Amino acid sequence: MYPDRVVSGMRPTGTMHLGHYHGALKNWIKMQTELPCLFFVADWHALTTHYDDPTVIERSTWDMVVDWLAAGIDPSQSTIFIQSRVPEHAELHLLLSMATPLGWLERVPTYKDQIENLANKDLATYGFLGYPLLQAADVLIYRASQVPVGEDQVPHIEMMREIARRFNHLYGKEKGFEEKAQEAVKKLGSKRAKLYNELRTEYQQDGKDEALEQAKAMLDDAQSLSMGDRERLFGYLEGSRKLILVEPQARLTEASRLPGLDGRKMSKSYGNAIALREDKDSVSKKIKTMPTDPARVRRTDVGDPARCPVWQFHQVYSDQPTQEWVVKGCKSAGIGCIECKQPVIDAIIKEQEPMHERAQPYLDDPSLVRAIVADGNDAARKLALETMRDVREAMGLAYT
Numbered sequence: 001m002y003p004d005r006v007v008s009g010m011r012p013t014g015t016m017h018l019g020h021y022h023g024a025l026k027n028w029i030k031m032q033t034e035l036p037c038l039f040f041v042a043d044w045h046a047l048t049t050h051y052d053d054p055t056v057i058e059r060s061t062w063d064m065v066v067d068w069l070a071a072g073i074d075p076s077q078s079t080i081f082i083q084s085r086v087p088e089h090a091e092l093h094l095l096l097s098m099a100t101p102l103g104w105l106e107r108v109p110t111y112k113d114q115i116e117n118l119a120n121k122d123l124a125t126y127g128f129l130g131y132p133l134l135q136a137a138d139v140l141i142y143r144a145s146q147v148p149v150g151e152d153q154v155p156h157i158e159m160m161r162e163i164a165r166r167f168n169h170l171y172g173k174e175k176g177f178e179e180k181a182q183e184a185v186k187k188l189g190s191k192r193a194k195l196y197n198e199l200r201t202e203y204q205q206d207g208k209d210e211a212l213e214q215a216k217a218m219l220d221d222a223q224s225l226s227m228g229d230r231e232r233l234f235g236y237l238e239g240s241r242k243l244i245l246v247e248p249q250a251r252l253t254e255a256s257r258l259p260g261l262d263g264r265k266m267s268k269s270y271g272n273a274i275a276l277r278e279d280k281d282s283v284s285k286k287i288k289t290m291p292t293d294p295a296r297v298r299r300t301d302v303g304d305p306a307r308c309p310v311w312q313f314h315q316v317y318s319d320q321p322t323q324e325w326v327v328k329g330c331k332s333a334g335i336g337c338i339e340c341k342q343p344v345i346d347a348i349i350k351e352q353e354p355m356h357e358r359a360q361p362y363l364d365d366p367s368l369v370r371a372i373v374a375d376g377n378d379a380a381r382k383l384a385l386e387t388m389r390d391v392r393e394a395m396g397l398a399y400t
């Protein structure tokens, strides 16, 4: 099997805020210690909705990378790159488009939702319809095994899996595959080769999934095989095709629990966001002026945290004793709203302190950011080209 790998991207369409941090970045930071990760600035995706005013994209791209680094993405652990600097994404997108049924794209649930949500934009474009396919290319080109997503993105991963399966089915038929696969079986050594053939028969004739899993595990351990032979033998187990593209798994992440200052989803366009690197005074001012339970008009009125957006911040930022203090104090009018907000202000400022510190060297010397991204672009492109070599060959475009 190909090595485990995580791929994820974000669209550079504005300043990053704490909603992004709690909804995605914290998760990325955790994952980078577990598996090789590739994180990319999805500038082409940003163009699908901002094609009429792309100026925000370039500006946001560099700010976004600084935000990632400030939040704790470590370039020595993760590959950070810009989607459009690896043009093979576009090539794979084009090639996949040849065999992707139109209905697959039209039925992606977020397609209709987005068109309705962004009614002020004309999204009846070819690019917008195709963005889930571009997403598929972004992931499949790295043969990623895992993609971190929220519940709403699961249908996109399902579609990526279908696209990879269809591609392998259509193009994984290598010339002389059967012979090459049998040669590869011999390279396992006589004992393993015998076991491989038995397990293959058990799976193909009797449908025994355990046999398939056992054979896959054996192949994982067979260090002497080349990557090509290994993939041939994986494909041979299940049929008579080589696996060129890998079906990724959705890695479900918790949906963002941090709402905006007004209780709606945090978004710069709603004017309810706290930027990732907002300065202290501004954080304090924004929280102090946050709306609270409308029933608490006077200090002596009792309130209910369930009706107050500040409480949702406490759920993210405060420990159990503080949360109990809020509930009791609010329901009995024992505390005032300004008093209630102070632990949230303190916690946000504390969370942001190391971010400001980490960002400073990059703000002082932007060439450091450019260098990190240049290295990331090179590393990503190398991996992308490995896949594209196989894809081109499979589709008769190798011209060797």
Ligand code: SF4
Binding pocket: 292, 293, 296, 303, 304, 305, 308, 309, 310, 311, 326, 329, 330, 331, 335, 336, 337, 338, 340, 341
């Ligand atoms: S006391 Fe706290 S939870 Fe209650 S209404 Fe005021 S800010 Fe909201």
